Amino acid sequence: MTFSLWYRIGLPVLVAVVLVAIWQFLSVAGVLNPVTFPSPFEIARAFGTLVTRGYFWDATWITLSETLFGFIIGASLGLVIGALTGTFRTFRTAFYPWVVAFQNTPRVALAPIFLTWFGFGITSKIVMAAVICFFPVVINTVAGIAGVDENAKTLFRTLGASKTQTFFRLTLPGASAVAFAGIKTALTLALLGAIVGEFVGASEGLGVLIKELNFQLEVAMGFAVVLFLAGIGLALYGLIELVEKRLITWARD
Amino acid sequence: MTAQKDSAGTGEDITLKGVSKTFATASGPLPVLRDIDLHIKAGEFVSFVGPSGCGKSTLLNIIAGLVRHDSGTVTVGGKPPREGRDDIGFMLQKSVLMPWLNVTKNVELPFVISRRRGPKTAGRIAELLALVGLSDYATLNAWELSGGMQQRVALARALALDPKVMLMDEPFSALDEFKREHLNIEVADMSDRFGQTTILVTHSISEAVLMSDRIIALGANPGRIVGDIAVDLPRPRNPDMVGSDPFQKISNEVRAALLGKVEAN
Ligand SMILES: Nc1ncnc2c1ncn2[C@@H]1O[C@H](COP(=O)(O)OP(=O)(O)OP(=O)(O)O)[C@@H](O)[C@H]1O
Ligand SMILES: [Mg+2]
Numbered sequence: 001m002t003f004s005l006w007y008r009i010g011l012p013v014l015v016a017v018v019l020v021a022i023w024q025f026l027s028v029a030g031v032l033n034p035v036t037f038p039s040p041f042e043i044a045r046a047f048g049t050l051v052t053r054g055y056f057w058d059a060t061w062i063t064l065s066e067t068l069f070g071f072i073i074g075a076s077l078g079l080v081i082g083a084l085t086g087t088f089r090t091f092r093t094a095f096y097p098w099v100v101a102f103q104n105t106p107r108v109a110l111a112p113i114f115l116t117w118f119g120f121g122i123t124s125k126i127v128m129a130a131v132i133c134f135f136p137v138v139i140n141t142v143a144g145i146a147g148v149d150e151n152a153k154t155l156f157r158t159l160g161a162s163k164t165q166t167f168f169r170l171t172l173p174g175a176s177a178v179a180f181a182g183i184k185t186a187l188t189l190a191l192l193g194a195i196v197g198e199f200v201g202a203s204e205g206l207g208v209l210i211k212e213l214n215f216q217l218e219v220a221m222g223f224a225v226v227l228f229l230a231g232i233g234l235a236l237y238g239l240i241e242l243v244e245k246r247l248i249t250w251a252r253d
Numbered sequence: 254m255t256a257q258k259d260s261a262g263t264g265e266d267i268t269l270k271g272v273s274k275t276f277a278t279a280s281g282p283l284p285v286l287r288d289i290d291l292h293i294k295a296g297e298f299v300s301f302v303g304p305s306g307c308g309k310s311t312l313l314n315i316i317a318g319l320v321r322h323d324s325g326t327v328t329v330g331g332k333p334p335r336e337g338r339d340d341i342g343f344m345l346q347k348s349v350l351m352p353w354l355n356v357t358k359n360v361e362l363p364f365v366i367s368r369r370r371g372p373k374t375a376g377r378i379a380e381l382l383a384l385v386g387l388s389d390y391a392t393l394n395a396w397e398l399s400g401g402m403q404q405r406v407a408l409a410r411a412l413a414l415d416p417k418v419m420l421m422d423e424p425f426s427a428l429d430e431f432k433r434e435h436l437n438i439e440v441a442d443m444s445d446r447f448g449q450t451t452i453l454v455t456h457s458i459s460e461a462v463l464m465s466d467r468i469i470a471l472g473a474n475p476g477r478i479v480g481d482i483a484v485d486l487p488r489p490r491n492p493d494m495v496g497s498d499p500f501q502k503i504s505n506e507v508r509a510a511l512l513g514k515v516e517a518n
Contacts, residue, residue: 151349157319159366160337169365173353250352250396 038220047224056209056225063194063206064232066122070129071190075183078134082141082179087167096142103135108193111200125197125205132193133186140182144175177251180244187240191233264295264450265330265340265417267316272325273475274311284475285311289325291469291478295417298444298451300461300468302507308476309454310422316452317343317420329418339367342416342449346423348403350395356382356406357391363413381409384443401432408440419444419451426456434492437463441490458507462500463490470510480510 020040026032027039034042050056085092085099111128118124148171156166198207206225213222272289275282285308293299301309314320315327318334318341327334329341350359360378364370382388385405395403404424411419421440425433441464444451455461461468462484470480484503486494494500 149347149349151345151347152351154319154345155343155349156366157336158317158341158343159363160335160339161366165366169362170351173351248353250394 035217036219038223042220043223043227046218046220047228050221050224050228059204059206059209060228060232062122062204063191063198063229066125066129066194066197066205067190067236069122070126070193071133071187073126074130074133074190075137075186077130078137078182078186079141079179081134082138083145083172085138086142086145086175087171092142099135099138103139107132107135108196111196114197115201120201120203122202122204125194125202128197129190129193132189136182136185136189137179138182140185141175141179144178145171147178148174177248180248184237184240184244187236188233191229191236195229263417264297264448266295266328267291267293267330267418267450267452268326268328269316270326272312272315272322272327274308274315274320274322286315286322287475287477289476289478293450293452293467295450296448298441298453298464298466300453300455300465301471302455302458302461302468303471303476303479303511304473305456307471307473309471312471312476313420313422313452313454317341337367339363339369339414340417342411342414342419344407344411344419344421344424346426348400348407350398350403350406350410352394352396354395355391356387356393356395356398359395359406360409360413362410367414369414377413378409381412384412385409385439401428401436404428404436408436412443415447417449419449421452422454423456424453425460433460434463438490438492440464441488445488458504459495459500461507462486462503463492463495468503468507470507472511472513479513480507482506482510 023032024040027034027037027042032039038046081095081099085096108128110131111124114124114127114131118127152170152174153166156170161169194205195207198205199211202208206229210222210225213219213225269289269291272286273284274286275284277283289312301312303309311320315322316329316334318336318338329338332338334341351362354362357378360381361370361374364374364377379388379391382391385408387402387405387409390398390402395406398406404427407424411421424440425436428436437460440451453461453464465484467484468480468482469478470482471477472479482503486499486503
């Protein structure tokens, strides 16, 4: 047990340490250009500087807000549309082909259009994040509903359950594990949507910061922001996994 | 003990007259049942046996009100079958417990759905769990139970509203031999004690003989009754009867009916 835990955490950490060590070595040895490819040590120092700057935390706050608002809007809409699509055949027939069609178009391509529609402020990024979030949630909710056990549906019929009762006591909990997998994907994608939105056109946010730092050839700081974003992504994922464990206690095999 | 038990000891008659059913399938109409005439007396334990696809489940589902028959009449306790009649309990091959509910909540489901949860419900659930031998497991999650225990929970749930008719579609077929025989005897005793009318669909002739008062053998294409065999073994039943001569004789009769032979050896 302890061995396998050490193994599962220790091994990836070891890999990271070795890679960073090699990187640092190549930088010190002069193989890597310090301007375009700063050493891990430089990046760490840049990060140390960044966290003392107000503009860094302002940007973080902006990007996080875009991500979370986009996620909440996109995932909620996805759940509602997914539930309607999974439950009502007419609705499914009318809309699902379009969901699938849009699912297969690169949605980030919409970012410039959203910029035109919603401007340089955070609205266009929220919309971008929401649109990206929406699809995995819809698709997983529909799949979750379709996967509800036929025998359980028969049981509910024999009990004389109404449509509402069946929905709330069988369909919803029955679909929740699969739907939640979509929600987890959506949260990761929301961050992506926000950053892409910022790249395309914005005045504030971590995406903007990365672009500006790159222009100023502050590559070490740029790297630091990227790593910080990776940390945010991980933290959000950890949080949503916690929520999942609290909500869906039965799906662990 | 509780108000719900007033009805114990009185099953209901089940009557089918000229019942036929044809399913519309992609490859055209599929006649599944033709002209089924059957009268089951209140309190009788009847098994349906027959080859796979002969229409046993369809017949049971018609009696449960899950499937509409095309012609003929069906009455359960004098009334046409309908989903959600609380005098009819239903059990499937799979236990279909809700994994998000614990054992108690699963058994409570029929009360919740029929909006009949009340101050007496908790007592009734405790009684049901005692009946199926799961009193110590009341707060466990459904997925923490073995297959046999899960099927016991399903049995308690089917019994929850104290039905007068129990309809069971191969409820024991997913269990191992030992658990199966154990539950066979328990369910046979229970239905004897409570006087319910019980219909059991099964592939196992010995299970049918061990539990039933009467065995209906069904033939296929389309499903029809090819044998109606009385099981006059004493009650309570016990597993030792399985090897006995009368048991073998009845089993052979059922087998012969299914094979379309006129006489058994
Ligand atoms: N809803 C349906 N639509 C079309 N065909 C059906 C439907 N339900 C059952 N059938 C067909 O009717 C026939 C009888 O099915 P049924 O399930 O009643 O058989 P069974 O005797 O219970 O078989 P088994 O022993 O395998 O459970 C089968 O050929 C089956 O494919
Ligand atoms: Mg069947």
